[in-house]
Amino acid sequence: MSEKYHIKPVPTQGRFRHVGKYGSVDWREDCARCSNCVKPRCVFDTYRKEAAYNRDPQTSIVPLSECRACLSCVQGCTKGILAISINPEYLAMGDEYWKPDIMATTWNQADAGRVPVSGAGYRGRFHGFGFDSIWTDMSEIVRPTRDGIHGREYISTSVDIGPKPMRLSFSNDGKLLGEPSSLIDLPLPLILDVPAWQVGGQGLARVRLTTAAKLKTLAVARAADVTGAPAAEMPFLIPLVGGEGLGSIEKLLPQVRMVEFEDGAEVSALASQAKATNPKLVIAVRLPMQGAAAERILQLSQAGVKVFHLCADLHGCEVGVDKPRHIKDAMREIHGRLVKAGVRDTITLIVGGGIALPEHMAKAILCGADLVAVDTALLVALGCRVCRGVQDADHQEHCPAEAPKLESAYAVQRMVNLMAAWHSQLLEVLGAMGIREVRRLRGEVGRAIFKEDVEREAFGDLLSR
């Protein structure tokens, strides 16, 4: 067994303003200026801390980022003139998938790498789109205790990327036949990927690569975006190659462990060329996520490619099909077809796009992926609100994540913190299920509760009326 994997978070406050959910609506004209004003008595000292942001006397709602809406001040005010309401700036963040609550929890996790804990039960919708219609199983008895807290038993989160020969063959004189397998062992089931939209500047790719090196995982980047990165980080890079050919990565080939080619007619040829330079290289092909990708995967797998990176859109939906389904459906279809073809265990499937929360990682794997690619969430850790740089022309200047001019150490630590929190939460999920290694989670749909199925089973008789 490998050494126990541990990510060390370091508290790193964001340099951006955490947009809070609440704000106060204040009818100042009736204020009695009483000596026992409720404002200084907030348990979170919200009003005092936020004074810096209360500059504009015209705004109707004064944002109170630290306010948690306990409503004590509202109910206590001498004149009854205080009100707390929702901060419109909060609601304006993100979109229907990247909801404001996802930004808020991601920022908090990136602050210090802690698992979000709260009281008062679950507060969200009963079920929702995509991953929100899956529950993971738990086991009532006989299972390892929680890793990291009780620490009695080790739960492994490592996965392998690469060609997996199902059996070794030897020649009559005992020599291994075929190429030696060159698996890449990752301590956690995720790689870091390029964001779904164009983000200006070189900084981000370099930050991503350094983060990957610290986490001992891999980062996808175009070679041009990581020029000047230290040689020590090269083993953690997955250069991404489009139709332009190997020219851009020629020099990198001996240093890296894996290359990713965008799918195209010439990928097999490019793959053999690359292998010729570095025989241990793991070759991956990047494909748009769609159920039909199973065919292409089978085809390429016969040609020797064994690693596939399926890219869903920003919302975890299929790309380039009429009625896009979510990863949870498309992934199950692909996994199922590869199982049927008897090749599933020889292939590594990476799925990305729309992996916004740690439970998405667990659920994508339950649906059949070996590991996931995290992209947008890494930017959110830096303060990104998924505006995708389109909302205002001078985004470059106003980007709260400072994406165009990223400085390394700060941004790296926030990404590391976020992944530390995700790792701990994956352990929570695996621990609850009584599964000791994430490899065994793959495609284990029997340990998941799908809304459609359980609804039919439990309420079938009610539904038929």
Next chain:
Amino acid sequence: MTFSLASSPVQPAAVPAQSVSADAEPDIVVSRQVRPAPDRYRNALGKYKINRSADCVACGECARLCPQGVHVKPDGYTFTLRPLDHLCIGPDCAKTDHFCVAKCKQKALSLMRNPSVDAMGDPRWTADLILSTWHMAATGHVPSAGLEYRHGESGGGFDRMDFNFPAAPTKVDPAKVDTTLALNRRNDGRPQVNIDLPVYGGGMSFGSVSIHTIVAKARAATAWNTFTCTGEGGYPDRLKPYDEHVITQVATGLFGVREDTIQRVRIVEFKYAQGAKPGLGGHLLGDKNTPAVARMREAIAGNALFSPFPFHSVYSVEDHKKHLDWIKEVNSRALVSVKVSTPTDVDMVAVGSYYAGAHIIHLDGSYGGTGAAPDIAKKNIAMPIEYAIAKVHKFLVAEGIRDSVTLIVSGGLRTADDVMKSVALGADGVVIGTADMVALGCVRCALCESGRGCPRGIASTDPELMMLMSLEWATQRLINMLNAWRERMVEVMVRLGVPSVKDLRGRSDLLTYARAEDAL
């Protein structure tokens, strides 16, 4: 009578409705009579705001008109008092002939939605549900208008379920509707335990909530002849007078569990798992482990306390049976309840618990809970209780053991309607937790876990914060809410034409479910 907390550094504005010394032990005979228990804060919260401008000439017309009592102009007063706008029923009033805004000749009144309501609640516990629970706790009856008190807006489960009320009035006499529940169906010679409502209180341990909350729950349980549960923090001395209405919980941490605390009660609950953090064991944050809490749990103050999961001695139904036999041996009159969470094979777990000797199988669904839990667990792990009830009930029927065991469910039951839906799906009764907290003034801000704990003094052992709420007031709020729930249950059963809770159990034919599709 009120007292001022002006000297305290926190929250002086929240004043207990009645002052009661923390140590004076009140009478243990508690009446279930409804008495007014208004909001304990200076400004009660309502869905609407009525503003009165300086144009008011204090003619008093609005005070004469409003049947809700929003406007008050006491005799001999020159001014009309600040409107009690939390009583206002809102724009619906415009359809009546007493709409103050229209009737005020000075045009001094305006009506608006209270902006603070938008900051309250969530899809499961909407602002309407919180406010109507407060109304029930204050008055003992469901709100007459303006608030949706029957369900939330979560888009699934109970919130998409409805009763199939027959069109014609039924012959059931409301005065004769039977809401009692017998908890022992095993015929094993142990005493019967009857409760007057199909509802009892869930475990909230000393340490996670204030002693006022704990004792108020026990007193309300006594008043309604039902139960409360210790949770896993031990058995505070102040619960002793209510032994007959207390369930001792034996959980994996075994904090504060003694032979004596098992022997003095009529029901012992064996907690395997809890819905809010299924498979994850218990966790009391260090901040909440005050010296008093630590003493009770026989632990060291300030350290986070973990209850491991699961019982490390239980690997099979046989091991499980050994535990139950041990409890039965220690207390020969007790009924044993087994509390489990809702895995995919929850039906098998239930049957296993029955064969291990449980009188009560208590399923705790994933969406409930009051204590601190990882957000990822609350949302994602194990199934919501609605599904589990139906699955387990059907399975127990098929196994031919349904009438030999009592099925109690919990985990996100918020209203009397939720109780009736659970019973119709197949539960015998329910356990509630959050609804009690809301009755005491909880706004579901979810801060119970942090620092000094609940800013509203309900889930806090902080000596100052817990004094925000008096025991008498808290007791009355819970009694009132249960009265309102019982009235609503009776109304539902009358309209369904079902004379008793026993007869309603498993009548899923009386329910409909409107499936919701999830689009992006």
